[in-house]
Amino acid sequence: MPNTPTAPESLAIASGTPQQHREPFARLLHAHPETAFDYLEFRRLLAGQITAFAAERGSEEDMVRLQQRMQELEDAHSLDDPAQEAAADAAFHQAVYQMAGNAIMTHVMGTLFHMLKDGVFYDRSDLYLRRGVRDGFMRQHRAIYAAIVARNPEAARAAADAHIASTAEALREAQRADQRREVSVRRMEGLALTQKPRGEE
Template sequence: MGTELTEIFTRIEHSRTADEVVQQIESLILEGVLRTGDKLPGERELARQFEVSRPILRDALKALEVRGLLVTRHGGGTFVADVIGQVFSKPVIELISSHRKAAFDYLEYRREMEGVAAEYAARRATADDLALLDTIMARMDAAHRNADFEAEAEVDVEFHHAIGESAHNIILLHTLRSCYRLLSEDVFQNRLLVFTLPGARESLLEQHRAIYAGIAAKDPAAARKAAMDHIAYVEQITAQAERAGDWRRVSRLRRQQRSDQSNN
């Protein structure tokens, strides 16, 4: 879910037209500062931050709504539209979820993209980027200590989101976000199953630490290798989790069949 935002908008210089307000909000969406579901401040507050009249602001918000970048909920405010969801349409998502090969193609694609993102992050991450990654790692450690699979899975996605943001490449950022959207919406049903395999949680945590260490040390080669090794491991453990799930299913059917036979 998005959050309500304050004080990220800056005073409009020069002629203070609706077009300049539009351009600033568009840039914030494009650069990943404004995310899907984020709520914009109220009209009075926005006009104050931009230092424009409310009629100019209304014109700008209307233009952005027409372009599909903002949505207004009656009595509820103005929000960033679900622009990322449109990268994978519902029919495509259904195809991906129902074809096993797509899951492995997804991980193959991610392995390369995650490597690039981590490398760029190691080169470009700012102090604020590193502070956010540090906070996420602390939450990941806490979820691991508490053996909270759901929390670990959520923080895992958030960690990779933050690396994509730290790479400071707009196309890479939105491409990766669309990929993570598939994880968040449980398109791949075995996402949590991997956390139940012996040793998997510990391995995943150490891999995330290695990626973070490479980025924090400003070591692009180490960060890239750690990220690609991580996704390679996820590919391996996903296949293992699927096999384990099949084994449990077959064992359960065998037991049920033999029980039924002995009762006849």
């Protein structure tokens, strides 16, 4: 087993990236919305393995902490508050990554999650407003949690992969819906311009 940092040390590694170092990169990514899928593709490469490591390596203290994050996620879900649920979602995943016992992975994923929470890649709260997305994400988080506490690395990896794939599909559908809305608005604006006001006929 690698020389595993304790959870507080892992948290310090994940949250200690100076903001001034992240900002130029974050601005670059924010200027190119298509990088949201690059982010999800990269996250999918790591998330499955990290979640498997969490199932293998998590200490009993880690399991207690993950249970707390899961309860917070359940509570936020029951309140029907997209912003609070999105925040609890991020806290849950960060707890999983801190359990992996790999300081580099924790640092990289922590940096990405800082940018994700800042809305660099996409609006997470907006996804939670989409029909069926919240319940689907909740089922996936429960599957990840169950696999980790059962110390089943393969099930944990599969659950993490399924969650990332579902997130990507939800984002694609959100973008398609936004595009349809924009087309509809432009069409209505075009009709308004061609119609004469009453009294001028």
